[in-house]
Amino acid sequence: MKPAAFGYLTPRTREEAIEVLSRYAGDAKVLAGGQSLVPLLNFRLTSFRYLVDINRIPDLDYIRSEQGYLAIGALARHRSVEQSAEAARECPLLPEALQFVGHPVIRQRGTVCGSIAHADPSAELPALLTALGGSVVLEGSSGRRVADAEEYFLGYLMTAQQPDELLVEARFPKLPNGSGFAFEELARRHGDFAIVGVACAALPDGSVRLGVCGANSVPFRPLKAETAAAQGDLQEAGRLAAADSDPDSDLHATAEYRRAMVSKLVERAVRHALERKEGNARG
C-alpha cells in the first residue's frame, strides 16, 4: 500500500515547526504518533503535500503539574501519561480513560494531544477534556492562544485550530482531593473506539461533571444531567443526557440504541464516581 507522495519536513524546534506550518499553511499536516493519520494516508482517504513530523522536537515531550492543571506536551505518548505518577496523583481519571484507547502498542506511539487534535467524536480523551473543562494551547504565526475544550471541538474531525497552528499542550484540570471519578464505555471489543463513552467526575463541592463521546458530532457536557446527578437522581441524569444527545446511526449501532446506551452509561458512571467519592471521604 502506498500513500500519495508528500514532502517530509523534520523541524527540530517548535519555532521551526510553526514556521513551516505557516509557510505551507493548508498544504501541510502535523505528523505526531501517526496512529490516526497514517491509516488515512495509507488508504488515500486523505493526502497532504507536506507532512511536518514533530517527533524530533524533544521539548514537546513533557507531563507537568502546573497550578490547577496537568500540562501534557504535544509529544507525550498515551503510554507515558498512563504510567505517569503526576497523572495518577493529579488527574487519575486520565490514566483510567486511557485504558480504553486502542491497545498497548498503539498507546506506545500515539499521543494525547494527537487524539485531541484529531477530534474523533467517538474518542475518549476529547470527552474527558470537555467534561473537566480543560483547554489546549495553540501556537501559530500570529502567536499563542488558549482555547477551551468547548470552543475547540467544532464537529466531526473538525477543530478551531488554524492550519498554521501547532497544538503544543493540553491542559487537564486537576481533580481536587476527595473527588470520585469513573470512565464507562461500550465498545464492540476492548480497544475499539467507543460506541458510547462517558467520563464522570464527582467533586468535593457536590457538583458532578460529565462528558459524553459517540453521541454527537462533538464530545459534549450534558449540563442538565450534571444538575440531576448532583442531586443524586441518577436515572433522571441518564434520561436527560440521552435527551441532549443527537447520535447518528451507523454500522455499529442505531441512533436509538446509542441514546439508550448514553442513558445507561451516564447512570453507571455517576453511580461509580459517587461510590468512589464516598470511599475517598471515608478512607
Next chain:
Amino acid sequence: MAEMRTGHLEDALFEAREIACTVNGKLYRAMAEPRRLLSDFIREDLDLKGTHVGCEHGVCGACTILFNGQPARSCLMFAVQADGAEIVTVEGLARSPQQLTRLQESFSQEHALQCGYCTPGMLISATALLSENPSPTDSEVRHAMAGQLCRCTGYEQIVRAVLAAADSDGKGGEGGNHA
C-alpha cells in the same frame, strides 16, 4: 528571537534520501522515498521478510517491531522516521536458528501458531511485555496481546505460551536477546 536556520528543511523534500538505521544489531544504509512505509522498507528494501503485513492500518499487529526498544506498528511509520533508530524484528530475537529464545521455544511447545502469519507480531509484543513485566498475570497477558489478531489458534495457546515463558520465580524473564 534567535536567527532561524530552516535551510535543512528545504533540501529535496520529496526525494528519496539515504537513511541509516540499526536492525537486529546490524547497520543498514538505504534510500527511501518519504512515503515508503517502514514495513515495506523492512520487507522489500532490507529483505527481512519476517515482519508480516496484514491490514496496513494498525489493526492486526502482524507488522509490530521494536522501535528504539518499544513496540510499534511498522505499517504506521515511514522509513524516513527510522533514520538513526534502532529496530528489532522477529529475525533479531533468537541468537541463531538453533538458539531460540525461551518465548519462541514455548510458542513451539504450546502450539501457539498454526499458519504463522501473526507470529512475528505476537513474539515481538510478548517480548516487549515480558521485558517490562517479567511475570505477568493471565489477564495482563491478554490485555497486552489484545491488539494482535490471530485467525487460527483461538488465542488460548498463545496466552499459555507467553505465561510459560514468563518468570514464575519473579527473577526477570528472558523475552529476547535485545530486550
